[in-house]
Amino acid sequence: MVRINPLVTSYPFIHLSGVRKVYGEHLAISDASFDVMPGELVSLVGPSGCGKSTLLKILAGLHPHDGGEVRIGSPSHPFDPSKDVGMVFQAPLLLKWRRILENVLLPAEILGLPGAPSKARARDLLALVGLAGNEDKYPYELSGGMQQRAAIARALVHDPKLVLMDEPFGALDALTREKMNLELLRIWKEAGKTIVFVTHGISEAVFLGTRVVVLTAGPARMADNFVVELPYPRTLDMKTHEKFGEYTRRIYRLLGME
Amino acid sequence: MTSKYGRWTLAILAHLALLLAWYLFVKLGNVPKFVMPSPEATLDALLQPNYSWWTNIAVTGTEIFGGYVLALVVGVALALIFTWSKVLEAFFMPLLVSLNMIPKVALGPLIIVWFKYGIFPNSIMAFSIAVFPILLTTARGLREIEPELLDLVRSLKGSRWQLFTKIQLPGALPYIFAGMKVGAILAVAGAIVGEFLGSDKGLGYLMLQVQVTLDTPAMFMAVLMITAIGMLLYGVVLALERLLVVKDARVV
Numbered sequence: 001m002v003r004i005n006p007l008v009t010s011y012p013f014i015h016l017s018g019v020r021k022v023y024g025e026h027l028a029i030s031d032a033s034f035d036v037m038p039g040e041l042v043s044l045v046g047p048s049g050c051g052k053s054t055l056l057k058i059l060a061g062l063h064p065h066d067g068g069e070v071r072i073g074s075p076s077h078p079f080d081p082s083k084d085v086g087m088v089f090q091a092p093l094l095l096k097w098r099r100i101l102e103n104v105l106l107p108a109e110i111l112g113l114p115g116a117p118s119k120a121r122a123r124d125l126l127a128l129v130g131l132a133g134n135e136d137k138y139p140y141e142l143s144g145g146m147q148q149r150a151a152i153a154r155a156l157v158h159d160p161k162l163v164l165m166d167e168p169f170g171a172l173d174a175l176t177r178e179k180m181n182l183e184l185l186r187i188w189k190e191a192g193k194t195i196v197f198v199t200h201g202i203s204e205a206v207f208l209g210t211r212v213v214v215l216t217a218g219p220a221r222m223a224d225n226f227v228v229e230l231p232y233p234r235t236l237d238m239k240t241h242e243k244f245g246e247y248t249r250r251i252y253r254l255l256g257m258e
Numbered sequence: 259m260t261s262k263y264g265r266w267t268l269a270i271l272a273h274l275a276l277l278l279a280w281y282l283f284v285k286l287g288n289v290p291k292f293v294m295p296s297p298e299a300t301l302d303a304l305l306q307p308n309y310s311w312w313t314n315i316a317v318t319g320t321e322i323f324g325g326y327v328l329a330l331v332v333g334v335a336l337a338l339i340f341t342w343s344k345v346l347e348a349f350f351m352p353l354l355v356s357l358n359m360i361p362k363v364a365l366g367p368l369i370i371v372w373f374k375y376g377i378f379p380n381s382i383m384a385f386s387i388a389v390f391p392i393l394l395t396t397a398r399g400l401r402e403i404e405p406e407l408l409d410l411v412r413s414l415k416g417s418r419w420q421l422f423t424k425i426q427l428p429g430a431l432p433y434i435f436a437g438m439k440v441g442a443i444l445a446v447a448g449a450i451v452g453e454f455l456g457s458d459k460g461l462g463y464l465m466l467q468v469q470v471t472l473d474t475p476a477m478f479m480a481v482l483m484i485t486a487i488g489m490l491l492y493g494v495v496l497a498l499e500r501l502l503v504v505k506d507a508r509v510v
Contacts, residue, residue, distance in 0.1 A: 060413045082415035089406040097428050097504045109424065110416040140506035158414070166406075 011074040013038040013162075013194050014059065018068035021054050028054040032068070032222045034213050038077045038161075041188055041195040043205035045251060046215035046223075052198045055215075056164050059196060060085050072162065077194075079161055083111055086155030086163040086193070090170045092147035094139040100126065100150050101135040107158045118157065125153040128190060130183065145176040149183070156191055165197045169204070178236065181207055185234060202255075206247040207234060214254050223254045295475035300482070303475040309464060311483070317460040319487050321377055321449040325384025326491060329441055332385070333392030334434060341400040341426065354393065362387040362448065366455040380452030380460070387448035388441035392434070399433025400426050435499040442495050446488040 012035035019032040029051030036042050044052040057063040058070060061081045073079030086107070094103045101122055108118035126132055129149040131142075139147055148168060155163050168184075169177045181204060188195055199205050205212050206228055214224040228247060230238055238244055277297060283289065284296040291299055304311060336354075340347035365386060373379035403426055411421050453462025461480045468476040 057409070060409065062409055062412055085413045087406075087410050087413050089410075091404070091406065093404055093407050093410070095425065095428070096506050097431070106424065107410075107414050110411060110414045110420050138504055138506060140504075 011038075011076060012036060013040070013072065013074050013077050013079070014196075015071040016068065019055070019058065019065050019070055020067035021051065021058060021063065022066050027219055029058075029215070030219065030221045032213075032215075034211075034222070034225045036194060036196065036211075038074060038194055039192060040210045041185075041197060041208055043209035043212045044196060044198045044215060045200065045202060045205035045212060047200060047217045047255060049220065050215035050217040051220035052215050053166055054220075056166055056196060056198050059162070060087060060164055077161055083158060084161040086158070086160040088148075088151050088155045088163065088165040088168040090167045092139070092144070092151040094147055094150055094154075096139055099136050099138055100131065100142070103139065103150060104154045104157050106154060111158050113158060121159070122153065122157050125156050126150070128156075128187060129153045145172055145180060148172065148180065152184070152187060156187075156193070161194060163193045163195045165195060167199055168197075170199070170201075177201075177204070182234075182236070184208065185232065189232070202248050202251045203239065203244075205251070206230075206244060207239060212247070212251065214251055216255060224250070226250070292472040292474050295478055299475045300478040303473075303479040306476070309468075309476055309479075311479075314459060314461045314464050314480075315483055315487070317377060318449060318453065318462065318484065321380040321452065321460065322384055322445050322487055322491060324377070325381040325449060326388055326442060326445040328381065328385045329388035329392055329445065330438065333389045333437065333441070334396050336393050337396035337400055340397050341422075347397075351397070354390070358390040358394070363451050366451060369452070370456045375456035375458065377459075380449050380457060383452035384445040384448035388445040391440040391444065392437040395433045395437030395440075396430060399430030402433070403429060432503050435495065435503060438495050439492065439499075442491045443488065446484060446491070450484060 014036035016035070017033045020030050021028040032051070032055055034042075044055060046052050054063065058065045059072065072081070094100075095106070098106075101119070104122040104126060105118055108115075108122070123132075123135060126135060129152050131146060131149050131153065134142065134146070134150075139150070142150065152168070155165075169180045172180060184195075184197075185208065197205075197208055199208075209228050211225065211227050213222060215221070216223045226247075230241070230243060280294075281297050284294055295303075303309065336350075340351060362383070366383060369379045369382055369386075373382060407425060408421070411425065416424075449460075450462040453460040454466060457463045461484050465477050465480045468480075
């Protein structure tokens with residue numbers, strides 16, 4: 001089989017083993033164990049309440065975990081938890097009173113990065129996500145899909161090593177979503193980031209991921225972790241491949257839908 | 259006629275139509291002057307020196323603006339304190355909601371007992387009625403922050419101050435202005451009620467003076483003046499909002 005990503009080395013960038021999280025009586029996630037190689041795009045897929053968002057917050061350093069081990073960073077890819085996380089959410093969450101360029105610059109401002117280089121980088125990123133020429137517009141002047149592109153640029157502006165995406169295309173219409181999937185793969189390839197992508201879209205998870213981690217609800221636990229052996233660049237007609245169907249069926253089965 | 263230009267034309271036409279209706283009603287209906295004066299008779303009152311228009315306008319204007327600015331400063335400051343201390347908010351907010359239920363007009367006689375009469379107590383009256391909407395909407399605006407945005411700032415280890423200056427305060431601005439607009443209207447009412455209850459100057463005082471002699475044109479003119487002061491205040495707030503708040507973020 002062809003190597004799916006040239007950046008993949010033998011030392012994991014993220015190492016989770018037996019991770020547990022409890023909110024009071026409620027077990028939010030149990031026994032999550034998987035590795036993510038530098039430069040991978042890993043999909044976390046599962047129904048609501050399976051703990052995928054919780055896992056993402058643990059990776060973002062927003063919530064402590066209650067058991068197991070979480071290690072991010074490797075000798076070749078050191079990780080600074082205060083600078084190396086970019087986040088994209090289901091809603092674009094752009095600040096209404098800031099122009100698009102100023103919105104993209106927010107993380108750079110918070111981190112106190114020098115203005116001029118950050119601005120240049122923000123412009124480059126807006127071009128990368130296909131928003132060149134929209135720098136001075138306000139969010140309300142852009143469509144939902146375009147706002148989400150700006151949110152992706154914002155997540156990349158401080159050059160983080162890890163980008164965490166929590167159902168970023170869940171609020172978009174089906175066509176825009178497909179388009180954004182292709183765009184994300186292109187941006188991922190250009191930016192060379194490690195991405196953890198949370199979704200409840202099974203086909204989306206397989207289409208994007210170098211690897212898919214399946215989580216199930218009630219009780220919340222990790223059910224599967226497999227490599228998607230489809231070459232990049234991925235194209236929409238791959239969705240009709242036999243292999244693609246096998247992967248999605250494998251997930252459906254785990255989620256008890258078949 | 260939905261263009262900006264068309265809207266302005268319609269708005270001006272509506273005002274002129276009311277003026278014309280007023281004129282025709284008085285003229286054709288032979289309405290006695292002491293019941294309803296004509297527009298000219300009202301305008302004529304402006305020329306009578308014994309009404310001391312400028313003094314009275316200055317007094318009422320000072321009361322309204324003074325009370326309003328005080329309400330703005332105190333209202334926003336209290337709301338800010340509440341966002342910094344959850345305990346203070348939990349302690350004072352329910353109390354303020356209860357205090358807001360007091361009809362402020364009912365405090366008038368007490369305010370006179372406490373502060374005598376004059377410009378200051380009338381400003382306090384305007385303040386007491388205008389401060390609550392400003393405080394409550396500002397507090398609400400500062401609280402309205404998407405949890406994910408909070409996560410975003412936290413994931414970058416942003417400080418409380420950065421969260422406040424970059425997200426909370428600019429996010430609350432539309433709410434502050436919504437409260438300021440309501441407060442502007444109430445401040446005018448507060449000052450006038452204060453003058454009705456006890457004062458020796460001001461447009462409200464003038465109205466009570468001329469009421470005795472059924473000098474309706476002067477009363478009409480006084481009402482117009484009070485309205486003009488209110489419109490000026492509201493206009494200033496509106497202009498500031500235009501300047502500071504991005505169109506899409508405005509709360510109507």
